[in-house]
Amino acid sequence: MRFMRKSAHRSRWVAMLALVLLVATGCGDSQEVAQEPEGGDDTERGTVVVGSTNFSEQEIVAEMYALVLEDAGYTVERRFQLGSREVVLPALEQGEIDLYPEYVGTALEFLSGGAGEATSDTAATTEKLRERFADKGVAVLEPAPAQDRNGLVVTQETADRLGLETVSDLEAHAGELVFGGPPECPQRPLCLQGYEEAYGLEFAEFRPLDAAGPVTWAALENGDIDVALMFTTQGVIEDKGWVLLEEDAELQPAENIVPVIREEVLTDEIADLLDGVSARLTTEAITALNREVDAEAADPRSVAEAWLQENGLIS
Amino acid sequence: MSALAQWLSDPASWWGPGGLLARTLEHAGYSLGTTLAAVAVTLPVALWVGHTGRGRLAAVQLANIGRAVPTFGILLGAFVAFGYGLAPVYAALVALAIPPIMVNTVVGVGQVDPEVREAAEGMGMRGWQVLLRVELPLAAPMVMAGVRTAAVQVVATATLAAVVGLGGLGRPIVDGLAQGAAYSPRAQAMVVTGAIAVALLALAAELGLSAVERALTPPGG
């Protein structure tokens, strides 16, 4: 009798373990937000993993890439908001993602370790970037007209008080000002290092925050930082009545948005689809879309979808 | 490799503003402040519940649900509510520290021998006198065990302050992640030193509070 009870318990125990394992292995594939191919022809099309770094614009543009690919019948796995370029670029090289939106100038300076090869010439900078990426098995497609550069932003009050219009105007005051930006900024040739070298700005303190996101906005609004590193296409700058200081020493190079993709997955068809997006993507367009997401809490996917439809890029 | 050597040999990485020592002090400050705040918030309620026995089950169950609240979510939610600054960090870490202190205090006071309590009342002590002079000293080791558990968790979790742009030892970890911990030995060294410093600080909290706990335990108790 005793023995029977025990073995009954044991079988329950085993059953529970089996249940746990079943749950663990069975309910899979939820992460890939896969969609059924909608393409008309019956060619076999693979899965493309689209990634993005950690700010709204990246997610919007990555959604555009994802949506046109899906529309053409590809299965897309979205891996957005993975972190800084320092996280996402190695993920691309290792094949964890296949594709993400880059910026020609910053990407080039990043890969070259700040060799200063990036210029305001989009074509030349893109060509250099292709060379840098070539041995990594990564292709650089056609850059969009849209450019998004790093920029320094202050509140209207700070601008008035110190008489700031250009980045150079900061030089006399930098010693008393706190500069806030993404944690990777001090190591970036076009961020803190660049502002020190090109403009001689030695800020009183650098405060690591986020990639021009809500932490940076709140810290600037609060007065915890005086100068913020933001992106020139952020509609939120105008929305909040902040001042984007004018670049007068040409630190920031051409920063056209460009898809970078692993050669292994690249086909002519994929290149055409992504080039189609880039061809229509202007600075004005992306600025407006960023504003919708940042200031109106719109979803990157719906914003991207509406824009693609307006431009006849998806059905 | 040279970047790593440079970082390791630069005194500013260790002693400068934003260096490891400064971050450790910030981290200790957040941890101490939030643990004390949690004690101040929890103890009066928990003592009252333990003393009167009213709502004991509710308090313990509430605390158990409290353990399930993700600190990460409270932190970001409180940031949306309060903005940039210490408030979100306090909200998140105090919420983390309350449950163990609550449970241990309620249970500790509740476990005091009813005969001891009655004896104290028989001597003419009022309710609050019984609580403060008899029940609290007897429950003190248990209360301190709760505080110790809370403090160790707080030290390990205060790392998240860096996610909302504050300091502490989360700084080298979050910065290391952003600066390329996947491949850069320098970034990896930042993360490792940050993690080791957190572990040492947690160990210090554990040992220090264990000593307090032992001191509060009556001989033979």
Add this chain to the structure above:
Amino acid sequence: MTAVARRFPDWDWLASHGGEVAAQLSEHVELTALAVAAGFLVAVPLALLARRVPPLRGPLLGFTGVLYTVPALALFVLLLPFVGLSRANPVIGLTIYSLLILLRNTLVGLEGVPAEVRESALAMGHTRRQLLWRVEVPVALPAIVAGVRLATVSTVGLVTITALIGYGGLGQLILRGFNRTNATQLVAGLVLSVALAAVADVALAWAQRRLTPWQESRTA
């Protein structure tokens, strides 16, 4: 203070994003289940080993205790050079944390068998294997299941942090809601995460009573 652009609570957002919420919830369950199951499969043999080889006990508990004080975020970041951003990253990191809780509870449970009971069982001719399965495991079961409960609840909370490396399940809702100042999205992630932990806890408490009917149920 950041202006909250959307009203809160925004039921329309919830209604139109049920799919996203469900996908993240299921991802959250999956990561939790994988981590606790893997932690269990490692912790139990380790605990049995420590029972067999007593000198291992101290170092094992000490080592796992130290590991537990390493901040979760640092662990995920330090796994990057080895497993990159693959799913193995959150799973391994979360497994290590659940392992610590499970190992401790399993050991404590197994040690709950009084030495006299073990000796008399051996004297009665039980083999070590029989001793383990007929005496030690049934006695330890409540502590083991309590460990599974504790590990599950704390893993549900920890999963949210993996949003910082692109996973996170409901943590993704929290992080995205935060980035877009969409409080509804953030709170949905937060509330569902607490609810998930509560449901798992209650379910495991029920399993605990079913598995050990001879044991008075006790609160963890």
